[in-house]
Amino acid sequence: MEISHGAFKQHIMRIYNAINQEMFATGVKRQRVDVIGTKIVILAIHQRVAGLGSLDKTNRFVTRLADVALLDENKARLKAAIEREFPAIKVKTVLKDYDPFTEIAGTIIVTEQSLDDLFTP
Numbered sequence: 001m002e003i004s005h006g007a008f009k010q011h012i013m014r015i016y017n018a019i020n021q022e023m024f025a026t027g028v029k030r031q032r033v034d035v036i037g038t039k040i041v042i043l044a045i046h047q048r049v050a051g052l053g054s055l056d057k058t059n060r061f062v063t064r065l066a067d068v069a070l071l072d073e074n075k076a077r078l079k080a081a082i083e084r085e086f087p088a089i090k091v092k093t094v095l096k097d098y099d100p101f102t103e104i105a106g107t108i109i110v111t112e113q114s115l116d117d118l119f120t121p
Helices: 005-024 050-056 060-085
Strands: 030-036 039-045 091-099 104-111
Touching (some): 005 030, 005 039, 005 060
Antiparallel strands (some): 030 039, 039 104, 091 104
């Protein structure tokens, strides 16, 4: 499979945004994708789920548990979607964290092989 570097990044953005729309009924505000060797790095600004934002002030422990559960589900969906959309890519792991106070999420998708071989010159 050969694809341009820019087209690949755009496709990853669409996948990432679609998963957020599925899970939260809203897309991301802004995102950036970088591809470096065996890593796809996504930095995104999200909109905090309103109910969780309200609870953050009074019961951060409960919202942290909810955040972790949502992150785990998001990572599983992202891994499955990338492997489904790009059969040549095998995802080793997806690492993700979210800061509810700045609404910034960082995601690192680590692949089994270098992604450089996928791109057309």
